[in-house]
Amino acid sequence: MTGSMEKASHVDPKLASSPDLEHVEAGKEASIARPNAISKERTPEERALVWKQDLRIVPLCATIYLLCYLDRSNIGNAKTLNSSTHNDLLSTTHMTDYQYVIALMVFLIAYAIFEVPSNYFLKKLSPSKWIAFLMFSWGAVTMGLGATQNFAGVTAVRFILGMFEAGLFPGLVYYLTxxxxxxxxxxxVAFILASATLAGAFGGAIAxxxxxxxxxxxxxxxxWLFILEGIPSCLSSFFVFFFLPDFPETVKWLSAEERELATSRLEFEASHGHDESLTWAQAKATLMDWRLYGHYAIYFxxxxxxxxxxLFTPSITAGLGYKDLLAQLMTVPPYAVAYVITLLVxxxxxxxxxxxxxxxVMATIGAIGFLASAVLPAESYHSRYGCLIVAASGAFSCIPPLLGWLSCNLHTTGAVGLAIAINISIGAPGQIAGVWIYKADQATRGYPTGHxxxxxxxxxxxxxxxCLRIYYGLLNRRILRGGDVSGEVKRLFRY
Structure with missing residues (x-):
């Protein structure tokens, strides 16, 4: 763990006996060489710069992820759409529930395989080019799903879809650094991730x-659902190619002074988007930094x-007494509430x-929602629907802080890109497990296994x-009291 400590923090030994230790316990960062580096106070120029960046970057990234998530999760809507007349996905393609789960799983296998290499290409080819390529590809593949005729076709196309969608979310989180x-x-990150809940709401309404x-x-x-939801991704890819800014050093809509400010304000955090490539030393240090595996386990x-x-919210609502098109519409409120809660948290x-x-806190709230839904009688439709809203709000809203927590304790863009990709890849087996826990034969009993x-x-x-918060607090105390300083400014862990 010494290696982890050395990467994370250098502080002046004098701090060991100073009141700044209380700052550490409040989650603050101490630095003797540049005390304002982590100050929340912004100069008017910096506030104006960040706002200018926000207008160009955040809405566009959120829209990109919304389209990605819409194309990923619409298979859940297709499964139940017009099922009473046997015009749903499974009836038309003669798939069983088991085969449907296999089709969901192969998407996630591809997702896990291609996440890490995708972040490499994002940096190598530039964000605008790589993300535009991914968008056009997954949009075209989604449209292709509308032409599939059987289990083999659905499964093959879902694998290809996972291959192209894999790089987007870790790429966007990396891009923000x-x-x-x-x-x-x-x-x-929350605005971007919350667009997934917004996509869930839109997806139900569109379906x-x-x-x-x-x-x-x-x-x-x-x-029609696959065809119509794939078209916007293809068309939007051209807009992304021309208008998604790549790096602060290269954009034309910032003045020379603003570009200098945009890069200098990140120097303390060793975030050099355009200049820095992942080195083998950084990769090895990131892979051997064992504290990161605590983050990975939590994300799993x-x-x-x-x-x-x-994937199963439409099926869950269908099991609450809502049928066919109404079941699609009733997926909207849980996602809409989760969207607002995610942003606030x-x-x-x-x-x-x-x-x-x-x-x-939010994970606990989500757990209580699932737990209550599991123990309530199967016929308590309204109560279980309320529990679904609570569960979705808790589960979705704890993810952005988790990703922010991971990235704020890494201090090179190379390490951030690799760690985020590994983090989400390790989460893939958890996502694969998620496709198996809501069993079709438990629909009338309220899906107790899943809950x-x-x-x-x-x-x-x-x-x-x-536990990880306590561990970081202990590490910070050891760093402050140890005084093992090699001459460079050290950072304390954030939590």
């Missing part, structure tokens, strides 16, 4: 509307609830610099966050 300081990232197209030009509605725990809610986590605590599993994993996430 080129533009924002550590204490600025969680809320922006409700498209459901009325059943039989148009001889096609069942689920085929949250991945199962995230995945299962994303992420803002609070950044504002109070307490990402671990916020994640622990119990998600409740247990969210309690695990909460305990893991508390």
């Amino acid at each position: 080129f533009w924002y300081r550590t204490d600025e990232r969680s809320i922006r 409700y509307g498209v459901g009325h197209m059943n039989g148009t030009h001889g096609l069942p509605a689920w085929r 725990g949250i991945s199962t609830p995230f995945s299962s809610l994303s 992420s803002y609070s986590a950044d504002h109070f610099n307490a990402r671990g605590l916020h994640s622990a 119990w599993t998600n409740a247990g994993l969210l309690f695990f996430v909460a305990v893991g966050c508390v």
Whole structure:
């Protein structure tokens, strides 16, 4: 663990006996060489710069992820769309429930395989070019899903879809490190990730509307759903190619003074988007930094609830007495509430610099929602629907602070890119587990296996966050009291 400490922090030995130790316990960062490096106070010029960046970057990134998530999760809507008339995905392609789960799983296998290499290409080819390529590709593949005829076709196309979608989310989180300081990232990651919940809300509403197209030009509605939701991704890729800014050093819409400020404000955090490539030394140090595996384990725990809610919310609502198109429409409120809660929690986590605590609290709330849904009688439809809203809000809202917590304790763009990709790749087995826990034969009983599993994993996430927060606090105390300084400014761990 000495290696982890050396990478994380250098402080003046005088701090060991200073009141700054209390700052550490509040989650603050101490630095004798540059005390303002982590100050939340911004000059008017810096505030104007960040706002200018936000207008160009955050809405566009959130829209990109919304389209990605819409194309990923619409298979859940296709499964139940017009099922009463046997015009749904499974009936038309003659797939069983088991084969449907296999089709979901192969997407996640591809997702895990291609995440890490995708971040390499994002840096190598530039964000705008690589993300535009991914968008056009997954949009075209989504449209291709509308032409599949059987289990083999659906499974093959879903694997290809996972291959192209794999790099987007870790790539966007990595991309933000080129533009924002550590204490600025969680809320922006939240805006991007929250668009997944927004996509869930939109997806239900869109499926409700498209459901009325059943039989148009001889096609069942689920085929129209894939075709119509793939088109926006293809068209938007051209906009992204031309308008997504790559690095602060290269954009034309910043003045020379603003470009200098944009790069200098990140120097203390060793975030050099355009200049720095991942070296073998950085890769080895990141892979051997064992404290990061605590973050990875926690993210594994949250991945199962995230995945299962994303893919099975239409099935869960259908099991609550809502049928066909109404079941699609009733998926909207849980996602809409989760969207608002996610933004509020992420803002609070950044504002109070307490990402671990916020994640622990929200994971506990989500676990209680799943637990209550598991123990309530199967016929308690309204109560279980309320529990679904609570569970979704807790499960989704703890993810942005977790990702912000990981990235703010890494201080080179190379390490951030690799660690985020590894983090999400390790979460992939958890997502794969998520496709198996909501069993079709338990629909009339309220899916107890799925709810119990998600409740247990969210309690695990909460305990893991508390333990990691305590561990970081102990490391900070050792750093401050040890005085092992080699001449460079050291950072304390944030939590």
